[in-house]
Amino acid sequence: xxxxxxxxxxxxxxxxxxxxxxxxxxxxxxxxxxxxxxxxxxxxxxxxxxxxxxxxxxxxxxxxxxxxxxxxxxxxxxxxxxxxxxxxxxxxxxxxxxxxxxxxxxxxxxxxxxxxxxxxxxxxxxxxxxxxxxxxxxxxxxxxxxxxxxxxxxxxxxxxxxxxxxxxxxxxxxxx
Amino acid sequence: xxxxxxxxxxxxxxxxxxxxxxxxxxxxxxxxxxxxxxxxxxxxxxxxxxxxxxxxxxxxxxxxxxxxxxxxxxxxxxxxxxxxxxxxxxxxxxxxxxxxxxxxxxxxxxxxxxxxxxxxxxxxxxxxxxxxxxxxxxxxxxxxxxxxxxxxxxxxxxxxxxxxxxxxxxxxxxxxxxxxxxxxxxxxxxxxxxxxxxxxxxxxxxxxxxxxxxxxxxxxxxxxxxxxxxxxxxxxxxxxxxxxxxxxxxxxxxxxxxxxxxxxxxxxxxxxxxxxxxxxxxxxxxxxxxxxxxxxxxxxxxxxxxxxxxxxxxxxxxxxxx
Numbered sequence: 175x176x177x178x179x180x181x182x183x184x185x186x187x188x189x190x191x192x193x194x195x196x197x198x199x200x201x202x203x204x205x206x207x208x209x210x211x212x213x214x215x216x217x218x219x220x221x222x223x224x225x226x227x228x229x230x231x232x233x234x235x236x237x238x239x240x241x242x243x244x245x246x247x248x249x250x251x252x253x254x255x256x257x258x259x260x261x262x263x264x265x266x267x268x269x270x271x272x273x274x275x276x277x278x279x280x281x282x283x284x285x286x287x288x289x290x291x292x293x294x295x296x297x298x299x300x301x302x303x304x305x306x307x308x309x310x311x312x313x314x315x316x317x318x319x320x321x322x323x324x325x326x327x328x329x330x331x332x333x334x335x336x337x338x339x340x341x342x343x344x345x346x347x348x349x350x
Numbered sequence: 351x352x353x354x355x356x357x358x359x360x361x362x363x364x365x366x367x368x369x370x371x372x373x374x375x376x377x378x379x380x381x382x383x384x385x386x387x388x389x390x391x392x393x394x395x396x397x398x399x400x401x402x403x404x405x406x407x408x409x410x411x412x413x414x415x416x417x418x419x420x421x422x423x424x425x426x427x428x429x430x431x432x433x434x435x436x437x438x439x440x441x442x443x444x445x446x447x448x449x450x451x452x453x454x455x456x457x458x459x460x461x462x463x464x465x466x467x468x469x470x471x472x473x474x475x476x477x478x479x480x481x482x483x484x485x486x487x488x489x490x491x492x493x494x495x496x497x498x499x500x501x502x503x504x505x506x507x508x509x510x511x512x513x514x515x516x517x518x519x520x521x522x523x524x525x526x527x528x529x530x531x532x533x534x535x536x537x538x539x540x541x542x543x544x545x546x547x548x549x550x551x552x553x554x555x556x557x558x559x560x561x562x563x564x565x566x567x568x569x570x571x572x573x574x575x576x577x578x579x580x581x582x583x584x585x586x587x588x589x590x591x592x593x594x595x596x597x598x599x600x601x602x603x604x605x606x607x608x609x610x611x612x613x614x615x616x617x618x619x620x621x622x623x624x625x626x627x628x629x630x631x632x633x634x635x636x637x638x639x640x641x642x643x644x645x646x647x648x649x650x651x652x653x654x655x656x657x658x659x660x661x662x663x664x665x666x667x668x669x670x671x672x
Contacts, residue, residue, distance in 0.1 A: 175388070180381070187377055199369040209374045216377065220384025221391070275363040282364070297361045328360055 175223060183223050187216050190233070194240060200294040201244045203283045211247065215240040238309045241291055281331035289324030292317055438463035438487040438600070441578060444557050446485055451550035452543035454481045457588070460580040461559060463600040464490045470547065472535075475587075479535035481547050484604040488526040500541070503548045510541065517544040523553065532604075561592060563615050563651075566667035570611060570660070573598045580612065590617045593652070612654040613664040619643055619650035629666045640665050 175183070194215065198208035218239055219226055229235035282290060288310070295301045295309065296317075303321075307314045439445045441461050446468065448456045454470035457480070468483040500508040500519050508521035516533030517540060523529045531548045533539070559579040578595035582588060593614025601607050622641050624632030634641040635658070642651040642665040653664040 175385075184377060184381075187380070191375060191377075195369050195373055195375065200364070200367070205369045205373070208369055212373075212375045213380060216375070216380040217383045217387065220380055221387050223384075275367065278361065278363045279367075282361070293361060298364060325360065332360065 175220075179223060179227075182227065183220060186227075186232070187219065190236065191216075194236070197237060197240060197294075197299060198244070200298045201241070201291060203279050211240060211243055214243050214247075218243070234305065234309065241295070241309055245287055245291060277332065281328055284331050285324050285327050289320050289327060292320040293324045293328070296321055438490070439466055441576060442559055444559060445553060446483075447552050447554040447557075448483060449550040449552075452481070452540075452546040453477075454479075454543075454547055455585070456583045458580060458582050458591075460578050460595065462578040462595075463487070464602045465604070467604050468551070477535075479533070481544070482532050482534060482604050483529065483547065483551055484532075485523065485529040485551065486527060488524065490602060491520075491528040491530070493522075493528065494520045501545055503545065504552075508545070508548065517541040519544045519548050521548055523551070559592075561594060563592075563668050563670045565594065565613060565664065566669070569663050569667045570596055574609075574611065577601060580614070589620065591615075609656070610654075611656075611660060611664070612652075613668060614652055615668070615670055616641075616650045616652060618648055622650070628662055633665065642666075642668075 191212070194212050195208060198211040198215075199205060202208045202211060215236065219236060226232065226235055226239075282293070285293065291310065292306060295306045296303070301309070303314050303317045307317045310317065439462065441463055444459055444461055445466055448459070448468045448470070450456070450473065453473050455473050456468055457471040458467075458469040460467045460469075464487050466485045468485075470481040470483065472479045494509045494511055496509055498510040498512070500510045500521070502508055503519070503521035504523070506522050508519055511518040511520050511530065516535070518530060518532045519541070520528050520530045529548070529551060531544045531551075533544050533547075559581060561579060574596045575598075576594050577597040577600050580591075580593045580595055582591040584590040591614060593612045595601075596611040596613075597607055598609050599607070601610075620641065622634040622643065624634050624643050626633050626635045628635075628640070628642060632643045632645065634643065638656075639652060639654045640658070640661040642653075644651070647670075649670060651665045651668045651670070653661040655661045655664065
């Protein structure tokens with residue numbers, strides 16, 4: 175890679191790093207794994223930088239790389255995972271409703287990876303169905319069905335926690 | 351509210367949830383790893399290309415060798431084929447060796463780029479029969495009609511050719527390269543004889559032809575060049591005869607081209623009666639040949655051409671090497 179290309183790469187990645195970490199964190203719900211995911215993604219981006227920068231929408235292209243990395247990582251077996259010998263340090267979490275967030279976070283982590291990716295991209299990254307379909311390389315209908323199944327699974331996992339969220343929703347928007 | 355939108359609110363508590371701290375993503379490490387991976391991929395690509403090349407060429411070479419082996423059992427067989435890749439035979443080498451077969455013995459060999467001709471005479475001097483072997487370079491002789499198959503020649507396909515006064519056989523001595531044997535003279539129609547003569551022709555390793563004389567430059571003009579070397583097979587009562595064949599283009603068949611010019615030496619000198627002097631040297635002059643008979647020499651110089659002045663100039667330009 176030429177020095178000019180490398181400069182462009184550094185500038186781009188530096189600017190995109192926060193959003194990439196946020197997307198990775200939403201997908202993994204684990205800061206360490208999210209960082210590994212971003213690290214892998216920007217390494218792959220370096221290898222394919224010359225081709226990648228010619229993409230029509232570089233942001234979407236890199237997001238797609240990250241989602242692909244995430245899904246590929248999920249397909250790998252347990253032998254590829256690093257088993258830590260000690261628990262990561264507990265970090266203070268900002269926000270008021272810590273309990274609800276912890277419950278939803280735990281439930282989302284149990285949703286199958288592809289459905290989780292669809293939910294995160296659609297409801298946390300606010301991407302339209304069309305873009306998600308492009309990002310995941312599938313049809314819009316597939317995105318919708320994955321969304322429905324993911325939400326059903328999430329509702330099932332949340333159980334009582336979900337019912338509480340629903341009550342809050344009714345209180346806010348009135349009767350359904 | 352749309353049920354999906356309503357269910358989507360399940361994720362609302364996670365909105366705005368950000369990873370804490372600076373994180374462990376290391377841009378410099380990504381660049382180092384990326385460079386390493388690019389180098390590895392480049393090396394792998396080169397290795398794959400080399401492997402693919404070997405995978406194509408090695409089996410091809412082996413298969414070609416295996417396919418050729420039964421038909422061309424001797425090592426010399428591959429040599430003419432290799433030379434042929436360059437556009438034909440080498441004019442200064444004999445590409446084939448011919449043995450005596452079918453009652454015939456080799457009499458004269460003429461090299462050429464597109465074809466090489468070997469004339470045979472009957473081993474019995476009283477018999478006026480002969481044979482002409484013409485070996486063509488690949489692509490210089492069209493594949494014969496396959497209507498009349500002949501017994502294979504050296505395990506190569508062979509066919510009888512129609513026409514002619516005697517038996518004519520054609521065989522593919524190398525892929526795409528054909529040779530023919532035509533029997534000439536009265537009463538030589540035995541196909542088995544032609545097939546045996548063909549069997550006696552074997553490609554050989556490059557064997558340069560020795561030319562025991564030189565010809566001074568500028569005698570024939572720039573259009574002419576050496577297109578062949580003709581040499582006899584000396585035997586009892588048969589003189590050694592070596593000549594250079596000139597022409598404006600390479601001969602493509604067994605017969606002589608109209609512009610053919612030939613100059614050479616004969617040993618021992620023939621018993622010709624000199625009727626003229628050329629450059630002070632006795633010479634026998636006829637319409638299509640001049641034989642120069644240097645006094646005291648054991649050889650004669652001869653020239654054949656359509657024009658007498660050309661023949662005169664040629665015989666005077668020859669210097670016999672010791």
